[in-house]
Amino acid sequence: MDVSLTLIDLAGFVALLLWGVHMVQTSVQRAFGANLRQMIGRAVSNRYKAFASGLIVTALLQSSTATGLMVAGFVAEGLMALVPALAVMLGANVGTTLIVQLLSFDVAAIAPVLILLGVVMFRRSSGSRSHDLGRAFIGLGLILIALHAILGLITPYEDTPSLRLLLGLVSTEPVLAVLFSAVITWAAHSSVTIVLLAMSFASKGVVTPDAAFALVLGANLGTALNPVFESGSGQDPAARRLPIGNLINRVIGVAVVLAALPWIGPLIVSIEPNEARAVADFHTAFNIVVALAFFPVLDRFAGLLTRLLPSAPAASDPSRPLYLDHASLGIPVVALGAAAREALRLADILEELLRAGRDAIENGDTKRIVDAKRLDDQIDRINAAIRTYLSALDVEQLTDDDHRRLSEILTFATNIEHAGDIVSRNLLTDAHKRVKRALTFSKEGQAELVAMVDRLIVNLRNAASLLMTGDARAARALTTEKEAFREMEANESEAHFQRMRAGRIETIETDTLHLDILRDIRRINAHLVAAAAEPVLQREGALLPSRLRPADSAG
CATH class of the missing domain: 1.20.58.220 (Phosphate transport system protein phou homolog 2; domain 2)
Structure with a gap:
């Protein structure tokens, strides 16, 4: 069996998985973008509505980064305070786990149906919302096909010594697994893709459940890096409070859960023996626990961020754009x-x-x-x-x-x-x-x-x-x-x-x-x-x- 060709195949199917996730995200943005922005914009009165709107919007977009950009725009325009904005991001982090929950079940058989339905909607309704939703269905079908193909490629190589050595290093060094996964997630701009890969590896026994959980923690950390880097160092520090605040709660959550992983891992496996479902449940549980931990202290957390990142003095150049993020x-x-x-x-x-x-x-x-x-x-x-x-x-x-x-x-x-x-x-x-x-x-x-x-x-x-x-x-x-x-x-x-x-x-x-x-x-x-x-x-x-x-x- 040619290892080089298999690696190329694996890279191709990972790319297909990334592209499927991208199609779903952009299609939903095109179909409902303005409505989703309005939903978030109306949830400024209290943190509970803000959390719910972040969860719902991100469940549809499958991109906490996209939700974060919308919220950051509201904060920059003075339309939303920092506390509800942080609550939206906590909801967004939970919302992005829902598609992983769906795909953790064996639904690969419906991929052709989704693609067929998507193509019909895409071709029959040019320029309409149905057209965009058809594209989203095609993306979901591609995700399922890619996941099924990745599982098929992995199976013959489960016992390959070199692969076992590499994955054994990841399994025995959870900190290394977190960092590796965070970097890959940052590069791929998709935590959903990395979590799905970790789920696939765990389901075939390629990595231990604890190693898969560590990869999930890294994916949650990596997805919070993108908004921080993309906000740029030259921006008003006040505009960076939201992405940095989201990164801080991710770092604290990852550090605490990673330290407790030797006790948490066996507990989850005992509750859910199916490895794929266990990874999905861990991903959702992590984000829910972090949200519950930070929710009561959002006022103090926002105050701390405001002190750490005070607003910059008025720009000396009046011709400098202020809102073109x-x-x-x-x-x-x-x-x-x-x-x-x-x-x-x-x-x-x-x-x-x-x-x-x-x-x-x-x-x-x-x-x-x-x-x-x-x-x-x-x-x-x-x-x-x-x-x-x-x-x-x-x-x-x-x-x-x-x-x-x-x-x-x-x-x-x-x-x-x-x-x-x-x-x-x-x-x-x-x-x-x-x-x-x-x-x-x-x-x-x-x-x-x-x-x-x-x-x-x-x-x-x-x-x-x-x-x-x-x-x-x-x-x-x-x-x-x-x-x-x-x-x-x-x-x-x-x-x-x-x-x-x-x-x-x-x-x-x-x-x-x-x-x-x-x-x-x-x-x-x-x-x-x-x-x-x-x-x-x-x-x-x-x-x-x-x-x-x-x-x-x-x-």
């Missing part, structure tokens, strides 16, 4: 939420720019004008960061709704940047020109321009709100402002000419400057409408393809 790119619904939150910062900076323009029109503070122009550079850099961040998303994981949301965010950010360019390069420049040349507007003209900028700021706030709500009624209301500003420009232009004819305008240069500012204000408003209202109305089918009257009805 690259660890969230694997979860599109979380990444899109982060990008939308970052896009709202563009609206805040543009409002500051507009206020500077308003002040410049009223009192002509040149220092204020010069300082405000730097804000446009902030808008440009943040917009570039948003575009780069969204371009890193895996297109295959995006649903139709995700693609639409991505387009809305990019449209909003691009139009806000264009509006900022107009304020910086035109409106503020014209205001600065007026001060340098000692030009003065009439009281009526100045009041009219100030009132239009104030109305522009209100429209900017409505556009920012619309990006988050997508409300069609609000979109229609904002769109009417486009025509209103066009009429205001025409009326103010006519009134301005009337004042000229009455001899109330001191110079033609002032007149030209006034009209230029009116035109800039209207263009800025047009970008606000295009940023938030038009994408919503286009989605609702409420926009005409052209404003032109058909040629046969003209004249």
